[in-house]
Amino acid sequence: MAETSAAVAHTSAARKSFIRRYVFSTDHKVIGIQYYFLALFSVLVGVVLSVLMRIHLVWPGTEIPLLGKILPQGAPGGVISPEYYLSLLTIHGTLMVFFVLTVAGQSGFGNFILPLQIGAEDMAFPRLNMLSFWLTFAGLIALLAPFFVGDGPPISGWTAYPPLSAIGKAAGAGQDLWVVSIALFCVASMLGALNFITTVLDLRTRGLSLMRLPLTVWAWFITAVLALLSFAVLLAAGVLLLLDRVGGTSFFVPGGLIVGGQILDFHGGSPLLWQHLFWFFGHPEVYIVILPVMGIISHVVATFSRKPIFGYRPMVYALLAIGFLGFCVWGHHMFVSGMSPYSGFAFGVLTMAIAVPSSIKTFNWLGTLWGGKLRFTTAMLFALAFVSVFVTGGLSGIFLGQPPLDAYLHDTYFVVAHFHMIMGVAAIFGIFVGTYFWFPKMFGRMLNPTLGAIHFWLTFLGVYAIFIPMHFVGLAGTPRRYAFFSAFDFMAPLAGLERFISIAAFVTAAAQLFFLANLFWSLFWGPRASENPWQATSLEWTLPSPPPPDNFGARHPVVRHGPYELSVPGAAKDYIMQDSTEEVRVGS
């Protein structure tokens, strides 16, 4: 029976064209890989943008080779203008937050791994899944197109605050395409979210109760709930913004604005309305970014400590608490917007409350490591580093969560340092963990561990070299979103530190070449991976690497164990697969 179905599966797979198998595929594994490479492409573009920004900050007016040829409009002669600097930072932020961090952790790894970990054949709605990917792809095109058409990309930052983003002229036509890009991304995310939730609720294999789910699945599930609730609000805000730009409405723009000597025809709108709508989405968004990564870290730390995760249930409740509290704290992005001090107090207290479940998770990771037989694979190195950078990034958040402190720190590089540590470093490290851990399963080959170690050490030291000094320049008062600092005497003593940050950024960016070389070389010539090279316990490791198109096929796994049965006393090996029929007298 199994052989016949496998044979038939092979036949039907062979009959599908290349386009149906690898381009317009409904297979969650293909879609997951497509998302992953979309995120990889986006991060490369985003890093290039950030390198250009760091060059400009320290050496404004430099002629950058090739830039004049690629972007003749914005950087004639290879020199970035101050306005174009703002365009670079807008697209850098938008790309990184949406197309890298939101895509890689949730859509990339989530799509590939989640159905495997729950013993399902595919996501609940495979065609919807495919639609989600291509909508995201269209969004990426819409975002990057303004570099090459029209007046160039918008200059209002990834947060697109009106009036600048809403008045049309100064922010340029690129802002319209930005809204379209974000709208496409919102729809894609909402469709993806309902797919994830339905899949987790309905498609779990026999025996897989909710409390036996790997923490990765819990994280993807809760993230999907956050996405389902929050992206619609961003879409609403985007629609209103577009109407202000092209429809003559005044949702966000007040009357009496004079731009270029001319009074603009708006009346009665409020930029604060945008801020509320945007950040009501924007804060859950950062948890959408970090939650999947936390799930991956828990999973990998347990696997390579050869110990169950410390406190499985508290970990689940902590994920739920972070998700819920994430909806209550958006005002902490608006402490200086003129809100009542009572509101500020409320948002500040709630913000600090998120530190509680976050700390529970951190201590539980440490508790998992304690006494474990650690295996220092590259994935584990990045996971350990994640704990470090997560704490670093999280601690600066506690400063920023206090309204009186934020009154000084808002819009300084202290904020930039904070969110880069927690998102640009910690979340990216989580994606590296996922890559090094699941590459064998996804592509059937092993990544080179030596290159991995080199990549790790250069990156780990590099990111601290970039971002720790950035806290200090922020504390000293360096403002955000300024194209250069040479006009300000008080920042002159910081020039050396800025130079150090830029150089550290260049070195760290260059270090990623080790990763890229490893990735692409191993894709074609890496040693073949076995079914379970890491001796992990979750269901994806019961399948060949890579899994066949129909995943488990006729062999529906029946789950009999929890997700982290590692080093169970009395067991035959130091790990028990979730679908193992091994019975062990429970010692713990």
Add this chain to the structure above:
Amino acid sequence: MAPALLKSTTASAAIPTVHGGGNGFHGGGSFPGGGGGGEFPRRLPAHTYRLGMWLGLIPIVMLFVAFTSAGVVRSGLSTDWAGFTLPRVLWLNTMLLLASSATLELSRRSLTAGLGRMFAGWLYTTAALGLAFVGGQLMAWRELIARGVYLATNPSSSFFYLLTAAHGVHLLGGIAALLYMLFRARVMVAEPARRTALEVTAIYRHFMDGLWIYIFLLLVRWS
């Protein structure tokens, strides 16, 4: 909810069961091409599709919650909010939409009872009523334009056009689904498993009706 979830894990998952009469998709999911959406698109239990649809309604709710809160804030912000008389055709449109929900229910029940021609007939009626609603909305827009009330005339008119347009766009999506089902009506009568599509569309249409009632009341309040 929790016990039901556990029960469903034993029954559904990778073993697609068919409710209310089989149609040949039996066995342990051993048909080919499952992962790649191959020749036999796999059928999940009806409740999975219903769950997906209910979940899909949540972001639509959030969209209109966001629009509502924007309207509440904007109306309280400045003194330029000026109400206007709503076109009377909106009342007729509301009746048309409610009627279309009723005819959709008749269609759905006919399908369950196996009455193919009645099913298709009521489905045509539903689609026609839905399109009549959209036509009526456009007539309302035309009346306002004739009165000189445009999108940007006043914040209240901005929200009128915004809410009716957003609702209309979503409704048109639902009507497109109805038309697709009409196109495939013969298959739907023949295979009970495919009736889930109609159930799921019905949930969506009823929700659109309820949403319109809410929007209508909101517009009345703001006018």
